[in-house]
Amino acid sequence: MTFLPYAVVVVITVAGIYGVATSRNLVHMVICLSVLQSATLVLLLAMGYRTGAQAPIISTARGSRHAVDPVVQALTLTDVVVGATVVALLLALVVQAHKRSGTLDPDELRPFRG
Amino acid sequence: MIAVQVAILVLVAATAVAVVLTREPLAQTIALSFYGLLLAILFFVFQAPDVSLSEIAVGSVALPLMVLLALAKIRGGAE
Amino acid sequence: MSARARGLMTSCGCGALAGLLVWALSGLPDFGAYHRLYGLYLDAHAVAQRHATNVVAAVTFDYRGVDTMIEEFILFAAVVGVALLLRAQREETEVGPRDEARGRRAPRSSDAVRMFGLGAVGPSVLVGIYIVAHGHLTPGGGFQGGTVLAGALTLVYLAGEYLVFRRVGPVELMDLSEGAAAAAFVAAGLAGLVAAGTFLLNLLPLGTIGEIDSAGLIPIVNTAVGVEVAAGMSLVLSEFLEQTLMVRGRRS
Numbered sequence: 001m002t003f004l005p006y007a008v009v010v011v012i013t014v015a016g017i018y019g020v021a022t023s024r025n026l027v028h029m030v031i032c033l034s035v036l037q038s039a040t041l042v043l044l045l046a047m048g049y050r051t052g053a054q055a056p057i058i059s060t061a062r063g064s065r066h067a068v069d070p071v072v073q074a075l076t077l078t079d080v081v082v083g084a085t086v087v088a089l090l091l092a093l094v095v096q097a098h099k100r101s102g103t104l105d106p107d108e109l110r111p112f113r114g
Numbered sequence: 115m116i117a118v119q120v121a122i123l124v125l126v127a128a129t130a131v132a133v134v135l136t137r138e139p140l141a142q143t144i145a146l147s148f149y150g151l152l153l154a155i156l157f158f159v160f161q162a163p164d165v166s167l168s169e170i171a172v173g174s175v176a177l178p179l180m181v182l183l184a185l186a187k188i189r190g191g192a193e
Numbered sequence: 194m195s196a197r198a199r200g201l202m203t204s205c206g207c208g209a210l211a212g213l214l215v216w217a218l219s220g221l222p223d224f225g226a227y228h229r230l231y232g233l234y235l236d237a238h239a240v241a242q243r244h245a246t247n248v249v250a251a252v253t254f255d256y257r258g259v260d261t262m263i264e265e266f267i268l269f270a271a272v273v274g275v276a277l278l279l280r281a282q283r284e285e286t287e288v289g290p291r292d293e294a295r296g297r298r299a300p301r302s303s304d305a306v307r308m309f310g311l312g313a314v315g316p317s318v319l320v321g322i323y324i325v326a327h328g329h330l331t332p333g334g335g336f337q338g339g340t341v342l343a344g345a346l347t348l349v350y351l352a353g354e355y356l357v358f359r360r361v362g363p364v365e366l367m368d369l370s371e372g373a374a375a376a377a378f379v380a381a382g383l384a385g386l387v388a389a390g391t392f393l394l395n396l397l398p399l400g401t402i403g404e405i406d407s408a409g410l411i412p413i414v415n416t417a418v419g420v421e422v423a424a425g426m427s428l429v430l431s432e433f434l435e436q437t438l439m440v441r442g443r444r445s
Contacts, residue, residue: 002225004123006218011127014211019134021203027139027185031146034177035130038153041169042126043218045160048232051225055161056248057332061241061402067248068161069232070239074252076157078264080168081336081422084177085271088429091184092278095436098188163332164249167324171340176426179347183433 005046012039026094026104034087041076048072122156139185147178244399245329245408253334254414258393261414262378265421269375272425276368279432310352317345325419329408335415339422346427350434364431367424374421381414 016036023029048069056070094104101109129149136142150173157166222228235248235256245251253261321342328334385394393410400407 002223003219004120005224006221007215008123008127009218010211010214012130013214014207015131015134017210018203018207021206022200025137025139027181027188028137028142031139031142031181032134034146035133035149038130038149041153041165042156045157045162045165046224047221048162048227049160049225050227053161053227055163055332056236057163057246058236058240058248059246059403061244063237063240065233065237067236069227069229070235070248070252071232071257073162073165073249074257074261076162077165077168077249077334077336078253078261080165080172081340081426082264082268082271084172084180084340085268085275085425085429087177088180088433089271089274089278091180091433092275095184095187096278104188164247164334164337167332167337168340171337171344175344175347176340176430179430180433183430183437186437187433 005042005049009039009043009046012036012042024105024107026097026106027091029106030087030090030094033090034083037079037083041079044072044076116159119156119159122152122159126152126156139181143178143181143185146181147174150174150177240402243395243408243411244402245411246403247329247331247334249332250329250334250411250415251408254329254411254418255393255395258382258414261418262382262393265375265378265418268422268425269371272371272428275429276432279436307352310348314345314348314352317348318342321345321423325416326405326412328415328419329411330403330405335418335420336422339419339424340426342419342423343426343430347430364428367428367431370420371424371428374417374419374424377417378414378421381410381417385410 013036016032016039019032020029020036023032048071050066050068053066053068054064056064056067056073058064058067097109098104103109126149129145129152133142133145133149136145150169153173154166154169157163157169235252239248239251239256240246243251243255245255321338321344323338324333324341325335325338328338382393385396386392388394388396393414395409395411397409397413399409406412
């Protein structure tokens with residue numbers, strides 16, 4: 001049972017990669033990439049979790065010995081927001097690609113010329 | 115590991131697969147925002163309220179909106 | 194290569210990858226058995242050292258502040274990329290910002306939607322500012338609050354008031370505040386470098402634990418990130434909006 005979070009990470013990763021590899025639509029591909037990225041979030045947070053521990057919001061200067069790891073949380077929280085803007089960049093590229101070639105199917109894309 | 119965590123983990127895995135297998139981008143956007151919401155709940159039960167808040171704002175609002183607007187642009191140009 | 198052969202190859206590859214991942218991840222400590230010293234040390238000492246009750250914020254904006262600065266530059270670069278890609282395209286079809294809503298074929302949003310949408314703008318902005326301002330005390334901070342603020346801005350659009358949206362979110366102001374906020378983060382870091390030889394050193398008085406003006410430099414850097422994220426996200430969303438509505442405007 002303690003392997004379940006990691007098993008979920010495996011499922012999300014493989015599903016994401018399968019989606020990217022078999023995608024016939026660039027928008028679909030971008031969404032699959034963002035699903036793939038979410039696997040890293042689940043993995044990091046699962047690694048930082050301690051059974052029975054509290055969130056790292058600590059109100060006394062004495063600190064706490066029963067809180068989860070704040071470092072992985074700091075990593076993931078920035079990654080969520082920055083990842084969204086990178087997805088926006090990819091979508092902008094998709095919009096451009098569609099404008100230049102008139103298709104969203106990656107197989108029909110031709111190399112762009114300036 | 116508590117029952118809530120198990121339930122949410124299973125739901126997240128199932129929804130991730132569903133998002134990938136939904137081939138129509140418009141339907142996929144709705145699935146994606148639901149997936150964002152589930153991830154936020156998962157992070158909350160992993161005792162990470164900061165990440166949860168981040169994921170709620172991005173995953174269920176900003177990201178689907180950007181995809182919808184890109185789709186609207188692409189369809190508008192195609193007609 | 195035929196589609197069938199390719200599908201077979203993808204399935205085999207995915208299966209192999211799944212096996213390798215299971216192998217790799219089973220070497221990790223069990224779920225819930227966390228015992229790394231870095232995190233445990235921060236949980237025990239961060240509040241006393243930095244006077245920020247949200248340890249995650251202390252890590253993001255202080256202990257690992259340089260990482261966050263670089264993350265912020267990634268965000269900055271992505272937003273600039275979106276603006277460049279979409280604006281180059283806009284010039285090709287520029288028709289000027291007139292009442293694009295008139296050209297819409299979709300029915301106008303109903304009064305109830307407009308009332309509710311516009312009514313929710315104020316509270317959303319307030320929530321966004323609250324989340325940014327209390328980032329060092331409770332869950333929240335610049336990244337989360339900034340996204341909420343950008344979401345509040347798009348509520349104006351969803352309520353069907355795109356021209357108002359342009360007025361409350363002028364693109365030039367967003368460009369400017371995005372760059373200025375990124376620069377403010379670097380300036381805060383350089384101040385520490387000049388004064389004491391350490392980048393992003395927490396020089397300011399730390400204050401009382403739990404007060405809004407505590408934690409020294411953290412709230413300042415946090416606010417800079419909040420402005421950066423809010424401006425960047427709104428910029429991305431409004432670039433996409435401009436694109437969509439411009440084409441509709443041309444067709445009408």
